[in-house]
Each structure stands twice: as structure tokens, then as C-alpha cells.
Amino acid sequence: MTRLAAFACALLIALPCQAADPVGRYDIEGGNPGGKGSYKGTVEVTRTGDTFRVVWQIGGQRFIGTAIGSTSAIAVSYRSGSDTGLAIYTEDGSNWNGVWTYAGGTQLGTERWVRSSP
Numbered sequence: 001m002t003r004l005a006a007f008a009c010a011l012l013i014a015l016p017c018q019a020a021d022p023v024g025r026y027d028i029e030g031g032n033p034g035g036k037g038s039y040k041g042t043v044e045v046t047r048t049g050d051t052f053r054v055v056w057q058i059g060g061q062r063f064i065g066t067a068i069g070s071t072s073a074i075a076v077s078y079r080s081g082s083d084t085g086l087a088i089y090t091e092d093g094s095n096w097n098g099v100w101t102y103a104g105g106t107q108l109g110t111e112r113w114v115r116s117s118p
Helices: 003-014
Strands: 024-031 038-048 051-058 061-069 073-080 083-092 095-102 109-115
Touching (some): 024 051, 051 073, 083 109
Antiparallel strands (some): 038 051, 073 083, 083 095, 095 109
16 A cells, blocks of 8 residues: 555544535645646635535646545545546645645645635
């Protein structure tokens, strides 16, 4: 089992069933796995019961995910077209820092969410 998968399993086991509140709109900056370029975009998180809907807009591409988590960490499975993957974020004040990979990936990308002004 990879370290990312082990961390995700530990995170999900340790979190309470009732998810907390990363809800909001964020500006994002990220780095692709293996240091293969960077990107900017936006992400919006909305509550959908005990889970969250996460929608990224990066360039002309839209990624849609489902998240579970707490006030300190969330795990997101996402897809865009035929691409799927997993991301894990930790709270940093009102912002979030994370790592992500595509399904079957062997390297991690990074991403920072900075809460947008209302």
C-alpha cells in the first residue's frame, strides 16, 4: 500500500462521521506531479449532506469531486473526463494545503487553496 493510500485510510478512520466546514470559494495554485509545470485556477466547495462537492476550474478544464473530512483535513476523489484521482488537504487557517495524484499515479502534485474575498 502506498504512503498516500495509507494516509487516506488513516485519515478516514480517524475522522468523525459528521464532516465540518471547508465550504467556500478559493483561488488555487498548484504544481503537477513530478514537477511538470504549474497551474492556477479556482475551486468551489459546497456541502452535500455529510459530504462536499468540490469543483475546480483550471484553464478550460473542469474537475468534479466528492470530499469527506473534518475541520482539519479533507479527502477528495475527483474526475475530469476519463481522468480520476485522489487529493488530501489539511487546513491552514482559512486556507488549505494539499497533495494529489491521478489514479495509478506514482508521483504527487501539490495544491494550495486561498480563500477568495466575498
